[in-house]
Amino acid sequence: MTVKRRTFVLGALSGASLLALTACTNGEPEPTPSPTRQNPTVPQPSAFWRSEWTSDPFSRGAFSYQRVGSTPEQRTALRQPLGDRVFFAGEHTSETFPGTVNGARASGHRAATEVIDIAEPGERIAVIGAGMAGATAARRLADAGFNVVVIEGRERSGGRIHTLEVDDESHVELGAAWVRSSSTNPLENELDDAGVTTRRFNYEWEHRTPDGAVVDTGTIGPDTIVTAIDWASEQPADVSMAAAIEGSADLDDRPNEQGISEVDLVADYVTTNLVVPTGAEPDDLSAWYAPDATLSHEDDRLVTGGLSGFVDGLLDGIDVLPSSAVASVSHDDDGVTMRLARGESLSAARVVVTVPLGVLQSGSIEFDPPLPFSHRGAISALGMGLQDKLVLQFEExxxxxxxxxxxxxxxxxxxxxxxxxxxxxxxxxxxxxxxxEDAERLAELSDNDLVAAALRSLEPFVADETEEDDGS
Structure with a gap:
């Protein structure tokens, strides 16, 4: 059964009316029904793959975001070392590129530099997490002559980078898969040097009604978001994106001839350009620090050559302990002790903690002494976005x-x-x-139910006889 989702309030609608993606209307004017296509049929996929970042205990989400009331300075607080023994890295510690592979890689370099600046030659350094941040830090430290061990909870390395090899030439990226602003992103050259191929991806949007009619969305979506952010910037305290839209928008809830209102268009834009990219609902996402949903993607590239191979290359020759979840980290003037969930203990002079924000928020790793209030406050204030992916392959x-x-x-x-x-x-x-909320809801579905839901969602894009005759 389909559940109506995502609601946020728009003051532009009468009184305290509630804007859902299926906003109520006053019944005037009556829309002209679109012609219903007869039995649009989506074939069964020949193969499918799904990610599970929402339910994965080693990620507990896809990437961090600025929750309403949080600040970028809390990311800076979260990366401060503890007593020259415990260091932190990960995309959630990056002010400049949070929520990205680039941010994770930069944080690994930064944490490694902090260790190198104070550590004695040949010290044993532990790195918790074999994702991009951990692998980057481990490579830097190993190349600097330290004895490095990487402790990873999963059976594989890569963290939220996860490549499945379909055949010798095809890969499926279930995690990170894009290089943003490739011409100015140093990661693009690094991937090229490592033999990881990327391909240009031209963003050409098409919006359709459930009956398959193409919708001209105009600019009301991005215009509304820009206006909302501008309005929020003038408020005395941070507000959510939902509140910013409510406070600034003047939208018409009456449907046009396609049965679509301005409210519907803005809701669609919020879903596709804010909720999916951040993993956050509008009432959780900060309007002061919301990402720019109007940025061009003309320079983005799609990773097609296996991003996990890049991480594996960084870890080449380094001691990695897979299936070794860390339960506690204790430190004093003499060093660091890590207790694994299976009962073993490991010791090192220093440790770089690169687990995702969602893991820190879960409390599954106990710190002794407890983390300072500055760290705990940042962990609590920032948000962990939920995003998942379904990949369908078809014969034709x-x-x-x-x-x-x-x-x-x-x-x-x-x-x-x-x-x-x-x-x-x-x-x-x-x-x-x-x-x-979509990711949270769909994570509960079985594989068969998720694929069935996906095929229903694709029905508006099935070619009908007219489109086939036109050569579309």
Whole structure:
């Protein structure tokens, strides 16, 4: 059963009316029904893969975000070392590039430099976490002559980078898969040097009604968000994006001839450009520090050559202990002791902790002495966004469009955002991204139920006879 989702209040609607993705209308004017296509059929995929970051105990989410009331300075507080013994890295400690692979990599370099500046030559250094931040720190430290051991809770390295090898030439990225602003992103050159291929991905959006009619969304979505952020910047205290939209928007809830109102268009834009990219609901996301949802993606590239291989290369020759979840970290003037969940203990002179923010928030690692209030306050204040991915492979193309980014302007759509990678890769592959409450809800579905929901969500893009005749 489809559940209506995501609500936020818009003061522009009458009184304290509630804006859902299926906003109520006053019944006037009556929309002209779109012609219903007869039995649009999406074929069964030949293969599918899904991520599970929302439920994964070693991530507990996809990436950090600025929760309403939090500040970027709390990321700086979170990376402060403890007594020259415990150091912190991870995308959640990056003020400049939070929530990104680039931020994780930069944080690993920064933490390693902090250790190198004070450690004695040849010391044993532990790194907790074999993701991008941990692998980067470990490589720097090993190259500097330290005795490095990496402790990883999963059976594999990579953290929230997870590549599945389909065959010798094809890979599926269930985690990070994009290089943003590639021409100015140093990661692009590093991937190229490591033999990890990326391909240009042209963002060409197409929005459709549930009946398959193409929707001209105009600029009301980005315009509303820009206005909301500007309005929030003038408030005496931080507010949520939901409150900022409520306080600044003047939207019409009356449906047009396609049955779509301004409210619907803004809700669709919020879902696809804020909720999915951040993993946060509008009433949780800071308006003071919200990401710019209007940024161009013209320079983005899609990773197609196996991003996990880059992390594995960084860890080459370094001692890695897989399936070794850390339960506690104790430190004093003499060094650091880490107790594993299975009961063993390890000692080192210093440790770099790179576990995700969601793991720190869960309290699954006990620190002795307890973390300072500055660290605990930052961990509590920042948000951990929920985002997951479903990748579907088909024997033949069934869709009617060459657009690369799809959405359905409808509250009942279970998977609202799709990426068509065929133009970039030549493969008949569609990728769904879903965040926030959608990710939490869909994480509870079985594989079969999730795929069934995905196929229903793709029905508006099935080519009908007219589109086929037009050569679309």
């Amino acid at each position: 193309r069934f869709w009617a469009t060459d657009a690369t980014v799809w959405s359905v302007v409808d509250a009942e759509t279970e998977l609202p955002l799709w990426f068509n990678v065929e133009p970039s890769t030549g493969d008949n592959v569609l990728v769904a991204l879903f965040g926030g």
